[in-house]
Amino acid sequence: MTNQFHTTDTIVAVATASGTGAIAVIRLSGPEAISLTNNVFKGKDLAEQASHTIHFGTIRDGDKVLDEVLVSLFVAPHSYTKENVVEISCHGSDFIVQQIVQLLLKKGARLANAGEFTKRAFLNGQFDLAQAEAVADLIASDSALSHEVAMKQMRGGFSQEIKRLRAELVHFASMIELELDFGEEDVEFADRDQLRRLIGNIQQVIRELLKSFELGNVIKNGVPTVIVGKPNAGKSTLLNKLLNEEKAIVSDVPGTTRDFIEDEISIEGITFRFIDTAGLRETTDKVEKLGVERTMQKLNQSALIIYLFDITEVTAAEVQAELHKLNPDKRPLLAVANKIDQASPEKLAAFASIDGVLQISAAEGANLDALKLALVQKVNLGKLNTQNQTIVTNLRHVNSLHKTYAALDDVLHGVSSGMSGDLIAADIRRALYSLGEITGEITTEDLLDNIFTKFCIGK
Template structure:
């Protein structure tokens, strides 16, 4: 399909440079360029040759005004990119010279090319299919080794060659099925049903591989989102700056400096990552900071990899307690920052006897065993405690607050849900719970006004999580005001915990679950026992180890020749696969050829949409409008 008009455009980027390249393509290419070029007659030279000469403006005199000395690259039809006559003019990169030459080309019969029009002509003239044409744009936009490799493979044929061959086989069977319809009365079968079934299974297998590769292919093309999450002043912005090797984010000692999401691109090991710095997570009354925190949570939901950045164990416990549900399907990297501030490596907050890790600390001492002899993974709430701690617990019982007395009168003697509660119950590590029910592994704390202040509230949350982590005891916290003004709601909340956690005897029994079965910390909380990456973002310590970990967490399958990166292709492949599934169902039910033909035609339509064998003007306009001018 040869276009009647001749187009021209600048093929190199705008701006001053050593050279600029202008491209001319169309039926009148040599005629038009000959009018402004002084050198050889371009109609008489060989294709794929380069010629020196001058571009001249002959408007005012016969000699012509010299505009520039140039080199012309000549490509004659059909041996060119567009399969038309093409000339590329290499001139000096002055903006004035480039615009002057374009003006001369237009005055002599060219028009300016639209975005992607050269590639569109190449497609329309049969140089390559639509998949390869789109790959040209992907190759231009490729900004990583992986993206470049994928786009280059697609441009050179990639899966479209295989797809075209399979489509031709399906067309052959479709024509035989259609032929049967003309001989319906003779009851003949031109298309063997077993052969058709085998072909469809082969095509489906190929389509399934492409469909399954889309997530990895899209990650290669668009980049893998990585969110940095943590409390204020944990060093998130400093980490972003050191990863990007530039001062992208403002860094101060003032908590809440980052108010919005900051995103930039980072390449590690040939893979593109989108690193996202977020506002520090905390409770605040500042309206702008609150919006920033909400955006941080949205960024975390969209991210595939989450860096949970913390400075100390209290912050680590806060992150685990806050985001356990939000990150359960994500790749999580625990990172301890500011290690340069410690003279020696900080010990884990959740230590067992002898400074053991949280994982080891789950083993109680002495061990508490169930009826089957199994050892509980959590510390017993009844281990031996110090005499001083027992003395303190007894003192607290004698000096109970008004709200504690009110609640105790409603909990004692199994009045609520037939559960036995104890008050001022001591734990091995120095904790004393206001109320404790062993049957439901439930602790209740009544908090005064000072517990609602920022630092104390944060400590209480960490303390509750630590008790749950070590002992498997769920902590419910109520304020004095809640007990005094809405005691029914307090009792209802406690009772709801009974419903969600049926009572389990400590020593087990017939039909009862063992403590091992009932106490299962969330995956994120179990992760607290795993080793975190220790870094100092300020002093560039441990950053290379963090980068290696990010690459290891990236969910990119090994690149193959069949990697799908285009959403348009993905949509049509899924629809084609579904149509073929309907054909298989029809074969199994033995339905007539006319119904089989309908589903086969639908599958062929979607396959043709991918490679461009079936197109519309709107589709082509949409695809090529995204190209740059000159390509």
């Protein structure tokens, strides 16, 4: 969207997290951002200062000094929103922050809505909608990979891929539209064989993008990893060791964990959401029985399973039977033998011969690094190259890609059956519409509200 979105109001919001800190940042955007700030700022005349400069002074309500501040100026169109933007860095007291915000409101600003700064940046052509959504992903990123993917999308990696596909389709759409203008002369400007090849190529790219969503979802939201096993296998001890904190209660009494406990850590840049569950056993205790039922629910929702067993208590045959019963869907599973510090040499040897079983001591911390490495390998991101591979992380984009693919199927069917140019053109327009939804070339106010209201205030 290249047209400037002109607005007459100036918005203000606190751009830093709530709570007392050393510094807080108050952000303004709009035509009066500089003049409003100048009206309450004692220091240099901000109206005469260059863009991208910082100025020391005080914020005053009449003769009352509210705080000593630094004011950063970004003069339109050289700002995040392409409007005049001012950022006031003040002391982090909630009282001071609210005093300054209330003063700016009194002078004529209004409180910004959630995501309104980024929405203005999009509407003013600073970046497209996919890039705007990546801003929210970047803020929420909590691992190296999620940060890397969000940064690439914010810089336009995914958008460029979509725009390239759309440009190729636009060319053929224009050729077919031109044919309609010469309908009575029976001319053909759009080579149908070339159109088939183009659509085949585009659909191949879309298939790769859709396939990447499985990885993208893992990178963005983490890997739900369920730790299951019989009571007293050491599940809670393992969770505590992985998290490096006493998250779960550890006891020698079987059935201590009655419900699931969840937390997450980053391993090799990948976020794993670990879920410690109630021990799997037959029980008459109503509360523990409910916990076992919830364990099975979490098991069905997991992307990765750690089956932990006490190597001193079971045989290899029993473990293999339990694994077959637990994982009929053949999800990624890691079988882990615990308490090797208590096991006999014969036991260790018996399980060492079973392929894929990792031996650890959760209590002693033995082989936990090997366990972490095995978890990363099970996720199968080893071939992922976030520098060169376009990765889809947004469900809205996935839905639009599916609609594009279906419309292109209809184009192929129309070409093969000799359908008239106007019907083929209509199906191409549907594909173009769905691709345009991703980047915001085609959008609605409801869609924008749905996207930007999920942003934090001040961004």
